[in-house]
Amino acid sequence: MASSTQGMTLIGLCDGELDSKKYHPSYLTNKVGGEADFSPVIPRQFPRCSLCGAPLAHVVQVYCPLEASPYHRNLHLFACPGSGCSGRTESWTVLRSQCLETEAAAAAARTSSRPAPAQEAPLAATDWGDEADDWGVEEEGDEGWGGGVKTDGQTQEIPASPKEASEGPPAGEMDVSCQLQALHLGETWDPPTFRPFFISVVEESDLGGAEGGLEHAQKLLREYERREGASVRDLEDGDGGGGVEKYEKTKARHGDAVFSRFMKKISLCPEQILRYCRGGEPLFISEPPPGWAQGVSACGACGGSRTFELQLMPALVSLLQRTDRSGEAELEFGTVLVYTCRSSCWSSGSALEEVCLVQMDPDQKLFK
Template identity: 65%
Template sequence: MAASAAQEFTLIGLCDGELDTQRYQSSYLTNKVGGSPDWLPVFSRQPPRCKRCSAPLAHVVQVYCPLEASPYHRNLHLFACWRVECCGRSECWVVLRSQCLEAEAAAVQAPSRAAPPQEAATAWCDGAEDWGVEGGAGDDGWGGGVEKQTRVRKEAAVLETEDKPQLCEMDISKRFQELNLAELEDVPIFRPFFISVVEESDLCGEEVDLEHVQKLLKEYERKEGAAVGQPEESRVSGEKYEKTRARHGDVAFSRFMKTISVCPQQILRYCRGGKPIFMSKPPSKMAELVSVCNSCGGSRTFELQLMPALVSLLQRRDGSTEAELEFGTVVVYTCTNSCWTSGSNSAVEEFCFVQSDPDQQLFK
């Protein structure tokens, strides 16, 4: 299938309240933090394992992100090892991409619930400038336009009733299997939260919490003994560039802080085909570090990254403090062509790069 054109704007993911599993049955259409992963209906449900210690990984984030002019549902699931010696390592994180034709999903769901109305796949991204700005729970936000969101709302409505969802026998069996697996393997399950979506450009035009931004910057300045944003100006092709005189010389971190200052509470940034923002200087051969697609051997492109404000949301559902992930940013690269074999029931593993946060406590 053809890949979509590079996205020219960045979408910001924000926490939109806790997902009450007693009142709302989430699905693969739901963007969320934590909880159990909602796989597309044709996929197996066994969690991946840590490449370092072989422990089963905890589910961190689920994003529903179909591509423009594509006939496929498309999800990204991020998992991480919660062990202290593992969570900050790239090899201890796994990102899985799963896809499924609308017709395949409808066929599997048919025995348990009515199939949602189908719309032309080519209309999925029409009106993309309206993506998810006012989206509520269950809206897709990342990869669908106005017509796609309408389809998502209709399908989500089928999954939810006013009080509690009416689960079929297959759904109940699936939940028990997931629960038993979690208990036997001691897989931590993080409290689930909805993710809402807004365009970064819209945030730039709104009044932001400047008091919180200044608090972050002052705390950083106190620690580093330097003033962020007091530039040494130089001119290159008529443009001004700022150089931060931080004691440790970490210009990348200062640039990172400045970029997110418009919305420090952002937990995810999405811009397929765009460029990530790094917390510290990335490896000089970053392009070579990003491996080719394991499935087709093609190149990969940046798609999304997790932000440090997410860390404080990752609390175990059972109240235990044993599983606490610490990271700065997790950068995800996916197959440029989003290659897929129709009928496959195995997810494709993509590439992620983890950077630690030198000042994680500022985001808590």
């Protein structure tokens, strides 16, 4: 979000289901699930799981332009819902894409001249970027997945001509062609899809005056304190001074002070599904790996450092419902922390991959 508002945390909330029959989201839409909507100048990308090779499901799309920047800017988070991959950092992919307003307008104009349905201009731009104060407004315009088969981040077109099929490949290529055909027939290339929801936003500093969710939050706090044998209300914020010492000495029954701080921080709004604070401090749900902050890899495009930008929260897990009703395991995580290029470098081309850290909920082990 805004450089001018650095340090201010914005809270993402579920704002109703995105009915594809009524609304047509674009890259300007903030949403959960559905298909990823890239800007008109960015090639569609369908990442695969680095662990099992399966297509990744689109989890969250965030429109997040930066202050004083001429670029539209998006973050897309993808994850593998497979039971053997869920909850592991390696099964997630974060893509950042940008485009100039002039480029987007020119691409939209070119597309509108084609006979196929074009991506329409949105009714309003709602964003996570600077000076934004609301999201979830309906946007118009989206194209389908497009043709072809995804392989390692690229799309391969499959010849469908009867003539080509009858002629067949040269003898030396017969084995390879047969293998490709068998692979195509035996594998589903469409990625799994989660039900789409709009995302709306509030400033975290405004939550103190909101009475609607306080009763529910206090109930959750009382239940947590009874279960863990620790008073979260007695903990200080841990921002400095004596509060840190008092916080460190106050332990939950399972001994996880980091988790206790996490619970206290989200207590005013337990239903939050996303926290956005570019350049701010992440809210860990458990102790991060040693030296994690210093060990975040440099940007693969410019070699510069990365900074924390956003994180997904536990309340999002219950919203991630598969549309194919396959019965496969859904995603499981405590929080997903996203780090992006500090300078938000960009050159025309495909989306750039950023870094994330997946942490599981340490309280889950208490119920196993």
